Amino acid sequence: MFSLINKTLVITGGGSGIGQAISLLFAKQGAEVNILELNQAAAESTVNQIIAEGGKAKAFACNVADQQSVKEVFAQFSKVDILINNAGIAHVGNLENTTEADIDRIYNVNIKGTYNCLYAVTPIMKAAKGGVVLNMASIAATVGISDRFAYSMSKGAVLSMTLSYAKDYLKENIRCNCISPARVHTPFVDGFLAKNYPNNIEEMFAKLSASQPIGRMAKPEEIASLALYLCSDEAGFVTGCDYPIDGGFIRLNN
Template sequence: MFDLSGKTALVTGGASGIGLAISQTFAKQGAFVHILELNSELASQVVNQIVADGGQAEAHAVDISKQADVVNVINVIATNHTINILVNNAGIAHIGKADNTSEIDFDRVINVNVKGVYNCLMAAIPHLKTNGGGVILNMASIAATVGIPDRFAYSTAKGAVYSMTLSVARDYLADGIRCNSISPARVHTPFVDGFISKNYPGKEEEMFEKLSKTQPIGRMAKPEEIGALALYLCSDEAGFITGCDYLIDGGFEKLNN
């Protein structure tokens, strides 16, 4: 089950955190993984590790907020591979409320987290249509549907990703393209450790425990757990699923009462 042999997957931000787990999981299950990543050095390291483990992968340096660059990279990939899967994972975080989020920061979050997803959709969908269909998976967040303190720009962007998922799923039914999203709560990644160290120096352990306990299950998710859900939704076994958002939140949305 969940065999991706013979399939080609594009994973944005696929060299770190959740994206890394998705890239590794897909490669382990037989997919040829193309990592679209701003950090080309890190992407190359991940590709080398995947290949050393017997998988297939390539790294592509690209800023997903720049449409021409995204179109060029995806067109190049499509000349040598039949694109089957697109995972829109790349994104950036931001802390702030509506009245203290600068225009520069707001635009930066929207350019990556919203326009970046749009750019990849716009560039990849024609190839999926030509290839007779495929799967798109967008990384949303519980912030799209739950009020999270100090996440105004981030929540705005993830709400857009949630809505884009529904729109794309509806528009391309006849083309055999499925589109779903995943909405994680807190996931333990290097970004989380860096955020805690930067904002709570000297209180790292205390804050990690506090943030972990905001999930009723009592801990943060592991990136590999998000990768496993992504694998299912992009596999043939999920062929009857489209237009859905999947919470993976340790009970955050339904059980925090």
């Protein structure tokens, strides 16, 4: 089950965290992995690990916020069976301490970046008479979270784009879903704690972990496993859905 042999994956932000976990797992399942990254060194590191384990992978330097850059990369692919829009950035702040520059930065990566990749991949998938798209949303798309004004805005847009795109391309045999994680223990979390809470990292880590009713953060590999299912042929009847993977955060935090 869940074989990706002869499948071509394009994933954005595959150099670390969730994107890296997805890249490694999909390669193990037989996919040819193409990583689009602003941080090419991180992408190359993931690619080298995949190749060392006998898989196929390539890295491409790409700023997903730049449509021309995205188009140039996608022009190099003869086919794309799976697109995963994983690249994203965060911002901490409510309305009053979110600047115009903050909004623009979040919009350009999280929203426009997703749009740019959808725009580039659609003709390729239409020509192939099918494909799978998976977008990375967040629990912040559907529940109110303190001090995440800009980030929540962007992930709400990702969820809405997922539904709209899934509806529009049903007849083209293109499936589109999104995943909404709660907190995931990635290098981003460690960096966030080191920057904002240098004197009580362990206490804040425990607090963030406890905000999920299950009592811990997710592992990137757990997100990757859900991604694998949704992008596999076994999920052929699944489209236009948002999948929370949240340790009970949405339904059990009462």
